[in-house]
Amino acid sequence: MKIISYNVNGIRAAITKGFLTWLEQANPDVICLQEIKAMEEQVPVAEFEKLGYHYNYWFSAQKKGYSGVAVLSKIAPKNVVVGTGIEHMDFEGRNLRLDFDDFSVMSLYLPSGTNDARLDHKFMYMDDFQNYITELKNEIPNLIICGDYNICHEAIDIHDPVRLKTVSGFLPQEREWLDLFIKNGFVDSFRHFNKEPDNYTWWSYRAGARGNNKGWRIDYILVTKSLEGKLERAVILADAKHSDHCPVMIEIMA
Numbered sequence: 001m002k003i004i005s006y007n008v009n010g011i012r013a014a015i016t017k018g019f020l021t022w023l024e025q026a027n028p029d030v031i032c033l034q035e036i037k038a039m040e041e042q043v044p045v046a047e048f049e050k051l052g053y054h055y056n057y058w059f060s061a062q063k064k065g066y067s068g069v070a071v072l073s074k075i076a077p078k079n080v081v082v083g084t085g086i087e088h089m090d091f092e093g094r095n096l097r098l099d100f101d102d103f104s105v106m107s108l109y110l111p112s113g114t115n116d117a118r119l120d121h122k123f124m125y126m127d128d129f130q131n132y133i134t135e136l137k138n139e140i141p142n143l144i145i146c147g148d149y150n151i152c153h154e155a156i157d158i159h160d161p162v163r164l165k166t167v168s169g170f171l172p173q174e175r176e177w178l179d180l181f182i183k184n185g186f187v188d189s190f191r192h193f194n195k196e197p198d199n200y201t202w203w204s205y206r207a208g209a210r211g212n213n214k215g216w217r218i219d220y221i222l223v224t225k226s227l228e229g230k231l232e233r234a235v236i237l238a239d240a241k242h243s244d245h246c247p248v249m250i251e252i253m254a
Contacts, residue, residue, distance in 0.1 A: 002030075003028060003032070005107070005148075005220075005221050005249075006219075008034070008035060009245060010036070011038050012042065014242035018242065020051070022242065023048075023051060026240075030073045030074070030075070030098070032105065032147065033070040033072070033107060034069050034107060034147055035069075035109060036060065036067075036070050043070075052074045053074055055074070056071070057071050058096075059095070067094060068109075069093055069094060069107040069147075071098050075100065077099055077100055080099070081098075082096055083096070088121070089125055094108065094110070103227060104142065104144065106144065106145045106146065110122070110125065110126070110147065112169065113171075113174075114168070119168055130177070130181055133184075143223070144222070144227065145222045145223075146221045147220070149178060150168075150218050151169055151174045152218055153217070156195075156197050158200075158215075159200065159216070169218060185224055185225050186222040187222065187224070189231055189250045190220065190248060192231060201217050201219035201238075201246050202215060202217075202244060202245045202246075205244055218245075219247075230253040231251075231252055235248070236249075237249055
């Protein structure tokens with residue numbers, strides 16, 4: 001089973017850049033999208049259905065043109081959960097989960113800390129999300145959390161760890177949270193297979209950052225330890241260029 005996570009930075013903009021053709025070629029069984037920036041009625045759902053994604057679910061932010069997540073699947077889920085039930089998380093459309101027979105797949109879009117107010121909101125979200133997942137794992141032990149975490153875990157995950165240590169996304173408190181989150185029963189699927197530097201998933205649009213590979217690895221597919229033995233492959237799909245992010249993918253035994 002092939003699962004992809006992709007922050008598309010606006011699904012409508014990505015489509016104009018060839019996203020649908022790429023999706024047909026990539027051909028995942030499930031794809032989790034973040035930052036869709038659209039309401040479902042603004043999205044050409046029929047085009048996804050033509051590609052076999054007959055089970056597509058959208059969770060938009062209340063604010064138009066902002067945030068939002070989606071999950072498209074070729075396989076029928078047995079259950080769909082929109083949001084988390086935590087109001088300050090849900091009105092921005094940041095969590096959507098599909099439950100299958102053997103595991104559940106969540107699309108997550110964690111906030112960025114663009115200013116002091118948003119950073120405080122991010123930390124509150126992180127704490128509440130950790131508590132939510134801790135409880136959820138009791139109900140669903142086989143969990144795959146795909147998404148834009150807006151945090152680089154370790155120095156290897158960012159192009160300039162010294163100069164960027166005071167920037168949100170690489171703050172010590174953020175890194176500590178992600179470290180503890182992973183250690184609380186998860187596996188970083190990409191690092192499970194690849195320990196090499198210079199592997200990133202997001203690049204600024206400024207100063208030719210992508211061409212010079214001055215990037216950040218902030219997009220992850222984390223799987224619970226119970227699924228570690230079923231992981232077959234995990235890669236960053238850096239050639240996909242419909243966004244300032246690129247997709248990440250795992251192949252896992254269903």
